[in-house]
Amino acid sequence: MESERGTGRGRDRDEVGRARSGRPRDGLGRPLAYGAEGVARQPEGVVRAPDATVREAQRLLDAGMPFHAHEVFEDAWKSGPDGERDLWQGLAQLAVGLTHAARGxxxxxAxxxxxxxxxxEEYGxxxxQTYGIDMAGLAGWARxxxxxxxxxxxxxxxxAEAPRLTGPGH
Known part of the structure; x- marks a missing residue:
C-alpha cells in the first residue's frame, strides 16, 4: 500500500488507487499511529465457501476481533448469491455491533x-439453521x-461476549 502522507494529498491509496488507510489497526479495528504495531488486516475480496466464511469469522470472534470478522462477512455478502445478501449483512452487523460495544x-x-x-432472524x-447457525439463538444473543x-x-x-455461530453457546 502506498502512502500519500506528506504529498499534500493526505490520503493513503491501495494498489489500484482507491482511498484506503495504510495505518495499522488494533484488534477492534481502531486505527493506530503510523509505525505502531497492529494486528494483521483481513485481505479484502476473498471468496470463501459459506462454511469457510463461518469458520474464519468464528476464529476472529473467539480472538476478540469482531471488526475483522465483519470484514469476512462483508466479503461473503459481496461475493455470494443475491438471495443471501441479507444473511451476510446481518451477520456483519452483529460483528460491528459487538465491535462498537467493545469500543464503549x-x-x-446496541x-x-x-x-x-x-x-x-428471518433466516431462522x-x-x-443456515450453514449450521442457529439464527433464532443468535438473534436472541444479540438482543x-x-x-x-x-x-x-x-x-x-x-x-468473552463473542457468540458461538455453530453449536450450543449463544
Whole structure:
C-alpha cells in the first residue's frame, strides 16, 4: 500500500488507487499511529465457501476481533448469491455491533446488534439453521447483549461476549 502522507494529498491509496488507510489497526479495528504495531488486516475480496466464511469469522470472534470478522462477512455478502445478501449483512452487523460495544459505544453497539438480529432472524424462522447457525439463538444473543450494553454502558470484552455461530453457546 502506498502512502500519500506528506504529498499534500493526505490520503493513503491501495494498489489500484482507491482511498484506503495504510495505518495499522488494533484488534477492534481502531486505527493506530503510523509505525505502531497492529494486528494483521483481513485481505479484502476473498471468496470463501459459506462454511469457510463461518469458520474464519468464528476464529476472529473467539480472538476478540469482531471488526475483522465483519470484514469476512462483508466479503461473503459481496461475493455470494443475491438471495443471501441479507444473511451476510446481518451477520456483519452483529460483528460491528459487538465491535462498537467493545469500543464503549453503547448506543451504536446496541443499535447494530438489534438491526443484525432482525436480519438474521428471518433466516431462522421455524427453528431453521443456515450453514449450521442457529439464527433464532443468535438473534436472541444479540438482543440480550444489546440490552446489557445499554444498561451498563462501558466497553464489553469482545472475546468473552463473542457468540458461538455453530453449536450450543449463544
Amino acid at each position: 459505544n453503547a448506543t451504536g453497539g 443499535r447494530l446488534l438489534r438491526r443484525g438480529a432482525s436480519r438474521v 424462522r421455524g427453528g431453521a 440480550r447483549l444489546a440490552g446489557r450494553v445499554e444498561t451498563a454502558g462501558g466497553p464489553v470484552d469482545a472475546a
